[in-house]
Amino acid sequence: xxxxxxxxxxxxxxxxxxxxxxxxxxxxxxxxxxxxxxxxxxxxxxxxxxxxxxxxxxxxxxxxxxxxxxxxxxxxxxxxxxxxxxxxxxxxxxxxxxxxxxxxxxxxxxxxxxxxxxxxxxxxxxxxxxxxxxxxxxxxxxxxxxxxxxxxxxxxxxxxxxxxxxxxxxxxxxxxxxxxxxxxxxxxxxxxx
Amino acid sequence: xxxxxxxxxxxxxxxxxxxxxxxxxxxxxxxxxxxxxxxxxx
Numbered sequence: 001x002x003x004x005x006x007x008x009x010x011x012x013x014x015x016x017x018x019x020x021x022x023x024x025x026x027x028x029x030x031x032x033x034x035x036x037x038x039x040x041x042x043x044x045x046x047x048x049x050x051x052x053x054x055x056x057x058x059x060x061x062x063x064x065x066x067x068x069x070x071x072x073x074x075x076x077x078x079x080x081x082x083x084x085x086x087x088x089x090x091x092x093x094x095x096x097x098x099x100x101x102x103x104x105x106x107x108x109x110x111x112x113x114x115x116x117x118x119x120x121x122x123x124x125x126x127x128x129x130x131x132x133x134x135x136x137x138x139x140x141x142x143x144x145x146x147x148x149x150x151x152x153x154x155x156x157x158x159x160x161x162x163x164x165x166x167x168x169x170x171x172x173x174x175x176x177x178x179x180x181x182x183x184x185x186x187x188x189x190x191x192x193x
Numbered sequence: 194x195x196x197x198x199x200x201x202x203x204x205x206x207x208x209x210x211x212x213x214x215x216x217x218x219x220x221x222x223x224x225x226x227x228x229x230x231x232x233x234x235x
Contacts, residue, residue: 084228091231101230113232121232153202 037094037102045099050085054078124169131168132161 040046057078064071092111093101104111136158140149175181200206226233 080227087228088230091234093231103231113234114230117232151204152199153204153207155202155207 034094034104037096040091040093040095040099040101041089043095043099045097046085046089046095046101047099049099050082053081053085057081127168127172128165131172132158132165135161135165 057074061071061074061078064074088101093114094104095101103114105115107116109116136153137150139157139161140146140154143149172181201210223229
């Protein structure tokens with residue numbers, strides 16, 4: 001019997017869905033206890049880091065005349081350091097004992113902007129890139145001169161595909177349910193065994 | 194002109210142009226909004 005990935009995936013997915021909805025009704029996000037970490041604003045080590053960073057830059061400024069470009073650059077650097085520390089302090093970030101901010105990646109919502117949202121954004125953008133690439137290659141394979149269309153890009157068509165790619169999760173799901181997303185096993189070459 | 198457009202459409206040339214635009218865009222974002230450790234909530 002041949003292994004059909006699509007029906008296997010759908011079976012597993014529905015099994016998971018049913019078991020979760022029947023037996024596991026009280027799913028809770030793991031709220032880890034961050035007793036070792038404290039908000040950066042209240043962390044003395046974090047404040048100390050700001051002071052030493054600024055101090056180091058101020059010592060370097062002294063080496064140059066005030067009108068020099070180096071001095072101007074370093075003064076700008078001091079300002080941006082202060083802004084950075086203020087922004088990290090005012091955000092929801094937690095700092096370790098050594099005063100460095102930590103990214104909480106447990107998936108809980110009060111720290112979603114540290115990992116979950118950038119992570120989803122990353123997957124969305126990389127998915128967009130991959131999806132439009134696939135779509136273009138598939139378009140090229142339908143043209144008369146398939147090989148050339150992959151080397152010399154048909155820019156207007158490529159742009160139209162790129163711009164329509166923002167809906168890729170919906171399109172991908174549609175293709176998955178109609179069976180167009182995955183190639184059938186007969187089309188996959190296997191080495192003789 | 195047509196040949197030149199064809200040259201610009203070849204994969205390596207197009208890749209160079211496209212990645213230059215992308216990297217310029219990322220440089221610009223980092224210039225306007227430096228040190229983004231977390232996703233900003235306005």
